[in-house]
Structures are given as C-alpha cells and as structure tokens.
Amino acid sequence: xxxxxxxxxxxxxxxxxxxxxxxxxxxxxxxxxxxxxxxxxxxxxxxxxxxxxxxxxxxxxxxxxxxxxxxxxxxxxxxxxxxxxxxxxxxxxxxxxxxxxxxxxxxxxxxxxxxxxxxxxxxxxxxxxxxxxxxxxxxxxxxxxxxxxxxxxxxxxxxxxxxxxxxxxxxxxxxxxxxxxxxxxxxxxxxxxxxxxxxxxxxxxxxxxxxxxxxxxxxxxxxxxxxxxxxxxxxxxxxxxxxxxxxxxxxxxxxxxxxxxxx
Amino acid sequence: xxxxxxxxxxxxxxxxxxxxxxxxxxxxxxxxxxxxxxxxxxxxxxxxxxxxxxxxxxxxxxxxxxxxxxxxxxxxxxxxxxxxxxxxxxxxxxxxxxxxxxxxxxxxxxxxxxxxxxxxxxxxxxxxxxxxxxxxxxxxxxxxxxxxxxxxxxxxxxxxxxxxxxxxxxxxxxxxxxxxxxxxxxxxxxxxxxxxxxxxxxxxxxxxxxxxxxxxxxxxxxxxxxx
Numbered sequence: 407x408x409x410x411x412x413x414x415x416x417x418x419x420x421x422x423x424x425x426x427x428x429x430x431x432x433x434x435x436x437x438x439x440x441x442x443x444x445x446x447x448x449x450x451x452x453x454x455x456x457x458x459x460x461x462x463x464x465x466x467x468x469x470x471x472x473x474x475x476x477x478x479x480x481x482x483x484x485x486x487x488x489x490x491x492x493x494x495x496x497x498x499x500x501x502x503x504x505x506x507x508x509x510x511x512x513x514x515x516x517x518x519x520x521x522x523x524x525x526x527x528x529x530x531x532x533x534x535x536x537x538x539x540x541x542x543x544x545x546x547x548x549x550x551x552x553x554x555x556x557x558x559x560x561x562x563x564x565x566x567x568x569x570x571x572x573x574x575x576x577x578x579x580x581x582x583x584x585x586x587x588x589x590x591x592x593x594x595x596x597x598x599x600x601x602x603x604x605x606x607x608x609x610x611x612x613x614x615x616x617x618x619x620x621x622x623x624x625x626x627x628x629x630x631x632x633x634x635x636x637x638x639x640x641x642x643x644x645x646x647x648x649x650x651x652x653x654x655x656x657x658x659x660x661x662x663x664x665x666x667x668x669x
Numbered sequence: 670x671x672x673x674x675x676x677x678x679x680x681x682x683x684x685x686x687x688x689x690x691x692x693x694x695x696x697x698x699x700x701x702x703x704x705x706x707x708x709x710x711x712x713x714x715x716x717x718x719x720x721x722x723x724x725x726x727x728x729x730x731x732x733x734x735x736x737x738x739x740x741x742x743x744x745x746x747x748x749x750x751x752x753x754x755x756x757x758x759x760x761x762x763x764x765x766x767x768x769x770x771x772x773x774x775x776x777x778x779x780x781x782x783x784x785x786x787x788x789x790x791x792x793x794x795x796x797x798x799x800x801x802x803x804x805x806x807x808x809x810x811x812x813x814x815x816x817x818x819x820x821x822x823x824x825x826x827x828x829x830x831x832x833x834x835x836x837x838x839x840x841x842x843x844x845x846x847x848x849x850x851x852x853x854x855x856x857x858x859x860x861x862x863x864x865x866x867x868x869x870x871x872x873x874x875x876x877x878x879x880x881x882x883x884x885x886x887x888x889x890x891x892x893x894x895x896x
Contacts, residue, residue, distance in 0.1 A: 440765045450768040505681055505803075507711040527803045538714045545710060587763065588860020588886070590867060590877075 407434050408456040409442040411480060412464040413488060419497055420490045428492065432499040433521055434461060436509060455479065458512070461501070465516040470495055500554065503535070510535055514542035519551030521631070524605045525558060529621045536625065554629030555621070558636050559607030560643075561614050561650040572608040573597065575637030607632060611650045615658035622663065630659075671696045674838065675731030677724050677746070678738035679708045682759060682802045686735055686842075687716040693811045693841045698731055700724035702738070725750065733838060735797065736760055740780060741767035744787055751791040755831045757838070758784050759797040762860055776889035777896075779856040781825065794826030794835040795855035796846075804868045811843030821845040821871035823864065823878065825855035845871045849878070861886030 407415060415432070423430035436457040437443075443450050459477040466473045470491050476482040501513035504523045513520045520539055522532050536553050543550040558576055562568035581591045600606040607614045618630050634647040672695045676683045679701035690697040697719040701708040705721040712721045728734060728750045736743060740760040758781045762773035773780050785793040797805065800822065806812055808820040822844040826832040836846035849855065857878050858864050864877045881887035 438765060450766070453766070507679075507684065507708075507715060511710065527807070531803055531806070534715050538711060541714050542710060584866070587765065588761075588862070588865050590863040590865055 407460050407464065408437045408453065409440075409446045409448050410460075412460045412467060413480075413483075416464065416467040416488055416497070417490070420488075420492050423492045423494075423497055424490055428494050430497065432497060433502045434464065434499060434518070435502040436506075438504055452479070461512065461516055461518075464499070465518065468497055468499055470497075502556075505532070505535060507535070507538055510539050511542045514539055514546055514548055517548040520553055521629075522553065522555040522625075522627070524555050526600060526605050528603055529555065529557070529605060530624050533625060536627075552628035553626075554631065555625065555627045556631035556633055557605045557607055557621075559614060559632045559634060559647070559651075560636075560639070561607075561609070561611060561634075561647045561655060562643075563610060563650075565609040565613050568608045568610065568614075569601070571639060571643055572601070572606060572636075575639045575643075576606060576608070577637075579637035611654035611658060614651075615655045615662065618655065619659045619662040622659070623666065672841070673698070673731050673733070675727040675734040676700070676719075677727060677734060677736050678702075679711065679721070680737065680739075682797075682805075683735075683737035684711070684715050685802045685806045686737060686759070686797065687712070687719040688806060689809050689812055689842045691716060691718045692809070693843065695841070696720075698722055698727045700727045702742070728754070733757070733834065736784070739763070739766050740773060741770065743784055748787050749790050751788055754791050755834050756784075756788060756791045756793050757796045757835055758793050758855075759795075760784070761798050761865070774861070774886075776856065776886060777893040779853055779859060781852050781855040785827075785852055792826065792828040792831035793852060794824060794828075794831050795852060795858060796824045796835050796839060797822055797842075798855075799823060799858045799864050799867050801866055801868070808868060809843035811841070813843075818870050819843070819845050820868060821847045821874040823847045823849055823855075823858050823874060825849040825852055825858065827852045847871050847874050847878075856890050857881040857887070859886070862890075863887075 419430050419432045456479055459479045463475045466475055467488055472485045472487050473483050474485050500521045501518050502521045502523050503509040524532055540550055560568045560572040577592055577597050601608045607617050622630055632651055635644055674690045674695045674697055676687055676699040679699050687697045687699050699719050699721055700723055709721045712719050733755045734751055735757040737759050740762050762780055781793055781795040810816050810819050822839045824832060824835050824846045839846040861884055862881050863883055867874055867877050882891050
C-alpha cells in the first residue's frame with residue numbers, strides 16, 4: 407500500500423466486494439518489493455512514513471463513515487464520504503507481516519488482524535511474533551484477532567510430480583529474486599529441507615495436508631493461505647493445485663485437526 | 670566479569686543477534702532508530718533481558734558494538750561515537766531498502782571499507798553479514814546445542830587484535846570463525862557473491878569464498894584487483 411493511494415485501494419476493494427458478494431479481503435503490506443516507489447514518484451527514504459500514514463488513513467476508511475484525515479503523503483480529507491459502501495459495512499482487511507516487529511505492533515495499534523508471510527524456514531520461527539502481537543494488543547487495549555499465515559505450495563497427484571513442478575517454478579522464481587538481491591542460488595538440499603520441514607507445501611494432497619495441519623498446530627494460527635501461483639507454472643498446473651487444495655487438502659486438514667481435538 | 674555487547678539496530682537482524690548474545694551469557698544493550706521506549710515492548714517479548722537504550726548510551730557502555738541497521742543509515746550516526754572501539758559490521762547492501770547505490774556495489778571497495786572510512790577512529794570488522802537472520806538463530810550452537818554441526822561465520826578486518834576479539838565473539842555466539850586476510854577481503858562476502866546467504870560449515874565456506882569469481886560481481890572484484 408505504501409506506493410498506492412488508500413482511497414483508491416478502498417474504492418477498488420469495496421467494488422470487488424460488491425461484485426463478489428462480500429468475499430473481498432484486503433491484505434495490506436508495507437512492501438518488501440519496492441520497485442513501485444520510483445514508478446509512482448515515491449522516495450524510499452519515506453518508506454516508514456508512507457506506510458504509517460496510509461495505514462492510518464485506511465483504518466479510518468474501513469469504518470465507512472465520513473473521514474477527516476490530514477498528513478504529508480496525500481491530500482487531506484475533510485468529512486468526506488467514500489463510495490461504494492460494502493454490504494456488510496466492514497471490508498475484511500489484514501496487515502501482512504514478514505517478521506518486522508514494528509509492523510506487528512503497528513497492526514495492533516490500528517486494531518487490524520495480521521497475516522504472517524512465511525516464505526522460508528520452519529514456521530515455528532514465527533511463534534515469538536505471535537506473542538508480540540498478543541502482548542501489543544493487550545498493552546494498547548486493541549482487539550486481539552486470530553492470526554493467519556501464508557506460504558507457497560504446489561499440489562499434484564503424487565509427491566514426485568509436485569516436486570518436479572516446484573523445482574522448476576517455485577525454486578526458479580526464488581532464485582531469480584535472490585539473484586536480483588545478490589543472494590546465492592538455492593541448493594537442492596535447502597529446497598528439500600523447505601519441503602520436508604520448512605515453508606514449501608509441496609506434494610500429494612495427503613503430504614501437503616499433513617504439513618499444513620502440523621504448521622497450524624505448531625504455531626497456533628487460525629487460518630492458512632496457500633500461495634499457489636509461483637513461477638512459470640502452466641494454467642493447468644495452477645488449476646490442479648487449486649482443485650486438489652479445495653477437494654482433498656482442506657477436508658483432510660480439517661479432519662486431522664478435528665481428530666487431535668477429540669484425542 | 671560478564672561479557673558485554675552493544676547492538677545498533679533493532680530490526681530483524683539486531684533482534685536475532687540480541688537473542689543469541691543473551692543465550693551466550695552476554696549483557697546485551699540495543700538501540701533502535703527511535704527512542705528506547707519504541708522498542709521496549711519488542712525487546713521484552715522477543716529478547717527479554719536485552720536493555721533498550723539510545724545509540725549513544727549503547728556506544729558509551731560497550732567496547733564491542735554490532736552495526737545491524739540498514740546500510741544506507743550508518744552515516745546518520747556520529748562518526749566518532751565508537752572511538753577506539755571494536756565495531757562489527759553486519760550490514761549489507763539491500764537495494765529494496767537502501768535504494769540504488771553504486772557506491773554500495775563497487776567491486777573495488779567493500780561496503781565495510783566505507784564504514785571504516787566513516788568511523789575512522791574505530792576498528793571495523795565485518796562479521797555476521799553473510800548468513801540470513803533466521804538461519805543465524807537456527808544454526809547457533811549456543812541457541813541449539815542439539816545441532817549436528819557447527820556453522821562458520823567469516824570475519825574480515827585489518828586490525829589483528831580487533832579481529833581476534835570478534836572471532837572470540839563469533840565463537841561465543843555458537844559459530845566457527847573463518848578469518849579472512851583483510852577488511853577489503855570482506856568484498857567476497859557481499860551480495861552478488863555465492864557466499865551471500867551461506868549457511869555452511871567452515872570447509873565449505875572456505876571453498877565458497879575461494880570460488881568467489883564464479884559470479885559476475887566476483888569477476889569484477891578480481892578484475893579490479895589486477896588494475
């Protein structure tokens with residue numbers, strides 16, 4: 407959101423919400439990719455203030471009441487109504503955080519739920535950040551919402567098929583980003599570790615369901631989003647992941663979690 | 670006497686180094702970019718025991734200081750605030766944060782050399798820069814004594830005594846120090862070299878450093894040396 411305009415973001419998502427019968431969800435991010443800053447005339451030196459101000463304004467827009475706001479990063483608003491309004495009266499919005507403690511406290515301050523962007527390593531690494539969010543809401547007296555996470559994944563009928571797709575799509579994309587930032591390419595050992603115990607949910611529906619259930623339990627999150635579209639996957643491969651995720655993985659995850667509760 | 674370490678920068682890396690330092694039995698002082706109050710909750714939850722204070726206080730109270738702030742921000746500190754002290758430079762050029770900077774991507778001159786030039790009354794030693802911050806926490810044998818192997822952290826500096834002190838800190842923090850010949854050699858640990866992101870045992874890290882010319886930035890470093 408740092409290089410976008412909060413009013414336009416709200417207008418677009420409120421429109422999407424209307425078209426989709428209330429299914430729109432906004433993930434607000436400070437932006438770990440900053441290519442858009444020079445594109446729209448923003449200075450990276452203003453990285454902090456841009457997000458801080460825009461999140462402050464957006465949290466006001468979410469009330470769907472007349473907004474009065476003043477800052478340094480866009481024109482002031484004086485008691486104006488923003489349209490369209492949503493049917494539910496509250497657009498669902500989250501702040502995506504990648505491990506910056508400041509971002510977590512900021513989300514707590516504006517009373518917004520957080521989504522943990524976990525793109526590598528053991529998901530349990532994020533446990534302390536969840537504690538930070540909880541402590542921050544307690545200290546600030548803001549609502550404590552359930553926490554969600556997202557990670558990359560590829561699902562196919564067999565572990566081998568999913569591995570092959572991920573190796574040539576997800577890994578290649580990660581390496582491409584890494585190369586732009588000067589990071590060494592991923593080794594096969596690292597890739598396999600990510601699949602086995604890290605943050606790539608790659609495999610058959612049963613394998614992926616077990617990994618997701620373990621992550622949900624290990625971290626104590628209430629929501630898991632699968633990022634299914636990494637790299638040069640074909641539309642058919644993406645569709646396969648979506649279909650297997652919905653038809654097989656999600657029911658299996660629910661079953662595993664329900665069984666453990668009954669135990 | 671309790672060992673002490675000061676950390677400038679309370680972001681992801683600064684917090685991880687504070688956590689490791691505490692685990693290693695160090696007294697840890699840490700400063701963020703704002704007031705100590707701004708990071709006190711973060712520290713209380715993520716690194717309980719680390720003392721949040723101003724960067725000036727951190728500098729005053731510690732002989733060994735880690736720089737863990739965005740590289741583009743170091744010149745906002747007073748150039749003589751670490752006078753006579755050993756300063757571990759864990760910073761890297763990360764253009765997504767620092768913006769495009771040719772001086773941070775110069776094959777003739779490492780970023781730690783720029784840091785040394787700026788803090789010219791201090792002893793700059795490059796350390797803890799090449800391993801990802803999450804990996805540092807996972808791989809530290811002090812934090813995770815059950816780890817099957819000890820990973821290496823490269824240490825590059827010009828002052829032999831300062832390098833020795835930093836190597837001792839690296840050891841205390843649960844890693845094997847791999848000492849390079851000069852601060853200039855720290856170029857081989859920068860983004861664009863295959864050592865960047867390296868989470869390796871000492872022999873493998875040595876191999877990665879020796880094969881620095883595998884990448885185009887490494888070739889530019891080698892070419893600059895011949896000039």
